[in-house]
Structure formats: structure tokens, C-alpha cells
Amino acid sequence: MHRHTFLFLAACFICAAQTSDSQPASSNVRNAEYPRIHSDLRITFRLKAPDAKTVKLHPGGDGLGKEDMKMTQASDGFWTVTTDPAVPGFHYYWFLVDGAIVNDPASETYFGYGRPSSGIEIPEQGTDFYLPKDVPHGEIRIRPYLSKITGEWRRAYVYTPPGYDVNSRKRYPVLYLQHGAGEDERGWTAQGRVNFILDNLLAENKAKPMIIAMDRGYASKPGDPANLFEDVVVKDLIPLIDTSYRTLTDREHRAMAGLSMGSGQALQITLHHLELFSYIGAFSGTIRNFDANSSYNGVFADPVAFNRKVHLLWFGTGTAENALIAATRAAHQALEQAGIKSVLYESQGTAHEWQTWRRDLREFAPLLF
């Protein structure tokens, strides 16, 4: 029996008897019967396009497959395809209908690839660290602000932990947490489930209560493509968070992490501003061409001073991120040889996808503050 089949059936036996071999994905909109997840994690997708000539399923990322999959038309105008067993986690996807990019009306959309994109949640059996449980819950707060840097309205998504409103004198450390390319400030909540991950860690006493601030990693002035995100973080966002929330405002209580493009931003912004940050997390991103004397303006040149200042320099990568895992291991080794302490976490079997980054956060957050 396939491993997924066994685990899936075991979970079904626990939660509710399922008579069918498949059930609607939890990410479907209310009452949508498709996409359906089979017991072996094959997925059947369906789209109504009665007059189309060709319809394909396009997977975003590797979790649903690496190639576009041709769908076949039934007499009722619906096109369907069933994939091979999927990797558990969150996967973007869309359809190609006679060459047009088409989101699935039956799934929620998530901001990725620079636009709203369909997504599907594939359960990972035996794992519930990012699911809502009957534990105390924090909030995600949407806070608009006018950027002094770009002159435009922006918004931060801010996680406040359970109990934040109860004890009005307690102050909290802050993790700044960034999405990847083509995503935005909503990503860590909608795709990443940041609030449930933290709620669950806190319920088990595995992490310290913290505020998590998430912003859009793109920031430019109208007509000027330069990305001013570093300035936005330092001059807009940190002051906004420190004046709007009960934060601990010293560098000992401020961390930054990000995934993919966001890992590069986290490394750059923290290593440029060690007066502001003392914990650093790079999820699916690494330091390339490490040189102790020149990388990041020579911040690594004095390893004793660096190790004293930086309490955590953390790299996480999925073992299915082929080129990246080798580069990350190499950087970790080079840092070690230069006397710089860092942590390397490898997420088993996952690729450049949100399941890797959910696991990153689960492992990273307990090491903070």
C-alpha cells in the first residue's frame, strides 16, 4: 500500500467515515465538489468550458507535477484531469483555456505570480501544526499606512499573539517576516498559515509570544522602478510597528526572516542594520560567493564580534530544492570555516513551496528571543 494511502485512510477513520475514495479539497470555495483529492493524493480537477478547443492544467511549482497536463472534455462541457499523487502542502495552479490563464472558479485565489492565482491545499497526514486547533488564538491585523518613502498607501499584516489585549502592559519582541517573489503581504497568512503555526507553538509553550509584521516586499515611487523596500522597513515599517504596538524596541528583541526573494531581503536588511536586528532567518535562500572579508560590506570579517551580536543566523531549505540545497550547504560550511555560527535546517522531501516555509517557521520561531 502506498504510504499516503495508508496515512490518509487512518486520518479518515479518525475524523469522519468517508464512503467515497475522494473528497473536496479544504481550499475549495463553499459547496464546490471539485477539485477532489483521492485517498492516494491524486487530484481530479474540473472546469466548465463548453466551447474551448484545448484546456490544460498548469501546476505552479512542482507539487502537482512539473508539466502542463491536458484535460479531456465530456459531453456536458466539463473538462477534467486527474494528476499523479501530489506532494502534501499548498500549491498554486491555474488552467490554460485556449491559451488564456484561467483561475479555477471552485478554489480560493492567493496572490502569487504577481496576480491572484488559484491554490489547493493537500493534507499532510500526521501533521497539523498549521491547522486551526481549539487553542487560544491570536489575530491578524490589517494596518494601512502612508509610506514616507514612496508616498503611496501600503498595508502591513500584523500577527498579535493570544492575550495581547488582556495584559495591557506586557511588551513583545517582533519578527519581520517576508513573502517570496510575486507574492505580497497576505502570503504568510493565506498561504503560510502563520497565525495558526504560532498559535499552536504558543499553546505548547514552544515559542515566546511575539508580534509578527508582514509587509509587501515591493516598494517603488511612481515612475521609478527602484525597489526601496529596505528604506521602507527601516524608516516606515519599524517606526509604525513600534509606535502602534507594545513592542520591545531594542535590537535584542527584533528578528527578520523571509522566504526565497524575501530571504535575500532579510539577509540584506539585517546585515546592513545589525544595530536594529539580532536574529536572522533565510528560508530557501542562501549567501552566494561567501567571502568573509567582502560579503555584506565585511560584516563577517570579525567572527567573534559577529557571533556576539547575532544570536541566530538560520538557513532552511527543502531537500527537493535541488540546486539550492547544495548552495545552502556550501554556504553553511563556508560560514563555519570562517568561524561564523549558523543553523542549517533541511525540510525532508519538500521543494520550493509553502510546505517548506511553514516547516521553516515551525523550527525557526522557537529559537527566537
Place this chain on the structure above:
Amino acid sequence: MHRHTFLFLAACFICAAQTSDSQPASSNVRNAEYPRIHSDLRITFRLKAPDAKTVKLHPGGDGLGKEDMKMTQASDGFWTVTTDPAVPGFHYYWFLVDGAIVNDPASETYFGYGRPSSGIEIPEQGTDFYLPKDVPHGEIRIRPYLSKITGEWRRAYVYTPPGYDVNSRKRYPVLYLQHGAGEDERGWTAQGRVNFILDNLLAENKAKPMIIAMDRGYASKPGDPANLFEDVVVKDLIPLIDTSYRTLTDREHRAMAGLSMGSGQALQITLHHLELFSYIGAFSGTIRNFDANSSYNGVFADPVAFNRKVHLLWFGTGTAENALIAATRAAHQALEQAGIKSVLYESQGTAHEWQTWRRDLREFAPLLF
């Protein structure tokens, strides 16, 4: 000169010189050049669908037009159409590509019609009451909860006014505010701009600081289609809000309003539970077949008692909501004849769309508490 043209040019002169006759809609995703709004509020939509046979623009609601509009294909694979001048406000839309429902990759999606649907924001010249301004801002808080009624996870969107976190002893009245059919708890924030409307009213001292709680108007147990939303409000949501936020918990400080389907829910829930509510708002909804002795279990039978208990019974309708405006005027008159005080607000020139409901909220909120 068309009225819209004049106002639009005047606004452009004030905000920034525009050399082109059209500009990207504010609702476009970052860097998307289409849809484009012309100075006379015609809209040009564009979609890439190189192999499609037919592509149409489908307006959701009347603001962009009442009929599907055929798009024409250029040699580069893009299909375009330019509409007649649009009604200002927020409008849903999508494309029909060889019969398939296709959201516009260039616009944000909004939950409407039971699925994520594209939307476009058409500016109303001279009006900025729902736009972000440089005034103190409240927050929208996303709060997950496990429903005792349905056994399922739900979430409330909760507006807390500016200053909520500053004075930790102040308590606030609560408005429960509902979306329309096919929408969900996100509607009043994403489509309605509830937070900016309240922030702006509060900055002008036109409304009392209040908490606004918004939930999904659908609530059913797995396998049972009955909508248990009234029970969810009374037994889940009100206790959640009253225990999670610093609320004033008596009926004198609790209001409920809703739009379209939500107006029916607001009337039903409040009139069934006058022990809980004393302010009532029906946006684009009315009481049909009013009978003082039998409507809503006879709650109107004693007008003196009703008027003493209910501080506001409010009906709002757009003058372009043809059948509804007559019915609403008739109900208002029937209530008056029965000695029941109510307020009738008519939104000039708007239909069954969000611009009506934004104006409803602007007029309704100042009358509360």
C-alpha cells in the same frame, strides 16, 4: 462636456497632470496597464487568449453595462473591448472565454457570486469618503473561531477604531454588519472599504467610535443545508466579540445592519432579538407585505413600545434599484401609517452595488449610539 469628463479633468488637475486620456484602474494589480479608465469613465479591458474563438466581457451588476460585450482580437493574441461610460463605484466583472468563466489576471479578485471574482474601482469625482486619508486609522482584525453551532472553523473580520489600543479601559458599542448573497466576511473590507469610511467619519467627528463585526452570512452543519446564521450570531459571534473586545454589552450599544441578503438577516435577527439590539439597518432590502400585527411575530403591534425600544430603523436604497425602491418607499409609508418610526435614505443614481452600500454606511453610522 459630459459631467464625468469635467469632474475627472478637474480632479486630475489637482492630483497630478495626466497626459494620457486613460489610466490604469486603482484596483489593478501592481504594474498592470489594463483595465484602463478613460476621462469620460469608459473602460478598456484587455485579455490575452491567443487561441480563443470568442471572448466576452461579462459585467457583474449594472455599473459596467447590462449585457455581455463581445471583445475583438488583435494579431498579438490580446482581446479588447471599451465600454460605455461606467457608473462610479466598485463593480464585479469577468470574461467568458469560449464559454469558460475567466477572471482578469490584471485585477484583484473579491469574493462575490460564490467565488473569487474580478472587480474594478471606478472613481467618483468629488467623493473621497471611502478612500484612505492621512487621518488616524483603525485596524481590521481577522479572528478565527470554532462555531459551537456548526462545529466548523469560521472567522470574523473586526474593525477596531483608532485609539483602541491606547486607552485600555474605554469600552465601545458594536455594529454587526453583513454582506450580500454570494459574498463573505471579507466583503465590507475589500469591496466596501468599511475601515476607511469609519476612519474618515471619526476624523471629522461625525460618528462615535465603534467596533464593527463582520461574519460570513452562511452557516450550516456538514450535510445539512439549513442556514443557522441567526444562531451563530446570537450564540457564537456576540459572545466571541463581547469576550474578545472591550465592548459595551447591553442592547443600547448593539446595532446590526446588512446589505441585500444581509438586510433580510439584519431585520430578522434584530427583530427576533430586541433584547440584544436597539439599532437596525437594512441596506437595499425592505419589509415586504408589512402587517403591523403579524410581521416579524407581531413586533410592530405596539408602535409606542417599538419606538421606545428601537432607536433607529433605517432603510437605504439606490434610486436605480428599480423594483426595490418602490417597495422600500411603500414599506416606509406603511410603517409610518402604523406609527412606527423609520428612516428612508435614497442613494442618488446608484443601483444594487457597493457604491450604494458605502453611502448607506456613511449615512447610517453617524446615527448610531
